[in-house]
Amino acid sequence: MVGEGFERELVSADVAGDELQIEAALRPKRLSEFIGQGRVREQLSLVLESALRRRRPPDHVLMSGSPGLGKTTLAMIVAAELNAPLRITSGPALERAGDLAAILSTLAEGEVLFIDEIHRMARPAEEMLYLAMEDFRVDIVVGKGPGATAIPLEIAPFTLVGATTRAGLLPAPLRDRFGFTAHMDFYEVPELEQVLFRSAKLLGVEVPAEGAHEIARRSRGTPRIANRLLRRVRDFADVRAGGVINREIASAALNLYEVDAEGLDRLDRAVLGVLLRKFGGGPVGLSTLAVAVGEEPETVEVVAEPFLVRQGLLARTPRGRVATASAWAHLGMTPPPDAFGASLFD
Numbered sequence: 150m151v152g153e154g155f156e157r158e159l160v161s162a163d164v165a166g167d168e169l170q171i172e173a174a175l176r177p178k179r180l181s182e183f184i185g186q187g188r189v190r191e192q193l194s195l196v197l198e199s200a201l202r203r204r205r206p207p208d209h210v211l212m213s214g215s216p217g218l219g220k221t222t223l224a225m226i227v228a229a230e231l232n233a234p235l236r237i238t239s240g241p242a243l244e245r246a247g248d249l250a251a252i253l254s255t256l257a258e259g260e261v262l263f264i265d266e267i268h269r270m271a272r273p274a275e276e277m278l279y280l281a282m283e284d285f286r287v288d289i290v291v292g293k294g295p296g297a298t299a300i301p302l303e304i305a306p307f308t309l310v311g312a313t314t315r316a317g318l319l320p321a322p323l324r325d326r327f328g329f330t331a332h333m334d335f336y337e338v339p340e341l342e343q344v345l346f347r348s349a350k351l352l353g354v355e356v357p358a359e360g361a362h363e364i365a366r367r368s369r370g371t372p373r374i375a376n377r378l379l380r381r382v383r384d385f386a387d388v389r390a391g392g393v394i395n396r397e398i399a400s401a402a403l404n405l406y407e408v409d410a411e412g413l414d415r416l417d418r419a420v421l422g423v424l425l426r427k428f429g430g431g432p433v434g435l436s437t438l439a440v441a442v443g444e445e446p447e448t449v450e451v452v453a454e455p456f457l458v459r460q461g462l463l464a465r466t467p468r469g470r471v472a473t474a475s476a477w478a479h480l481g482m483t484p485p486p487d488a489f490g491a492s493l494f495d
């Protein structure tokens with residue numbers, strides 16, 4: 150699991166409990182409702198439109214990006230736009246090839262199969278998937294040892310939609326079988342404002358532009374976090390400010406919940422803090438850094454680092470993680486005189 154200690158944090162992009170229901174209610178259902186990711190949206194709409202015209206299932210699609218950026222949402226939109234049934238499973242659920250065969254052999258023609266966390270699929274299932282993606286066929290192996298035989302089984306043409314937070318972990322043969330990869334990026338502030346206006350309307354909350362701007366600014370470039378912060382700010386405004394979400398109220402609420410002015414959460418700050426205080430700004434290896442903050446390397450790598458890199462606070466170099474000058478400034482610390490000498494550029 151990603152994020153043991155920090156997963157329930159306000160700013161983490163993980164979801165739990167009744168938040169799942171709220172998320173489902175706020176999920177855009179059609180491509181036209183999906184905010185931001187302009188390039189991905191245009192690319193995807195071409196893929197879908199042309200498939201609809203040819204009356205053929207479109208190429209397999211891979212959604213890649215950090216948690217909470219809209220991969221699951223977009224997968225569901227693919228099925229909706231194609232007017233096709235959707236089957237949902239996940240990498241960890243596909244432990245044996247038989248688990249996957251059972252699903253593949255019952256797909257209807259044109260059905261969309263969504264495999265979340267596809268990088269966690271077990272090896273034998275993965276190999277079965279290669280063949281299914283390419284030839285719409287699986288080989289069911291009967292018997293063991295030298296007497297084993299493979300019985301080919303035709304499956305209906307379908308479209309696979311895979312989602313991953315770690316595209317780098319996908320073996321090349323699997324990656325190559327996707328006709329299109331949607332690279333999802335962190336959202337810009339104006340896009341997050343739109344997400345917030347849309348959600349506010351659905352939740353029946355009134356948010357003036359200045360309030361939305363303040364929340365958007367601190368949402369870590371992530372719609373899931375924007376929606377979550379909106380609900381916390383609404384609580385705060387209801388109880389302490391007669392429901393008014395102006396800039397001051399939004400800011401006071403977010404300070405209370407320890408979301409800093411750049412949207413950094415506790416894990417982000419812990420990573421930067423350790424990097425600066427314990428390792429003089431680096432370079433330091435990922436696993437050493439993770440041990441020092443008491444987290445799994447994967448959590449640090451998938452949850453914290455992409456945003457820190459995107460904010461220009463941290464750099465990944467061949468020799469390890471390095472804090473940038475902005476990181477020192479952000480934590481109000483002075484870098485040692487040799488901090489940006491040999492280490493970054495040799």
Ligand SMILES: Nc1ncnc2c1ncn2[C@@H]1O[C@H](COP(=O)(O)OP(=O)(O)OP(=O)(O)O)[C@@H](O)[C@H]1O
Pocket residue numbers: 162163164171172173175176177182183184185186215216217218219220221222223312314344372373376
């Ligand atoms: N482009 C968008 N426009 C509006 N809302 C969005 C958009 N993208 C995501 N959201 C909102 O953010 C929430 C999280 O999105 P989603 O579950 O699709 O993320 P994800 O990338 O699948 O995350 P994970 O990696 O954790 O599975 C959704 O409930 C949806 O309400």
Ligand SMILES: [Mg+2]
Pocket residue numbers: 220221222265312
């Ligand atoms: Mg998802």
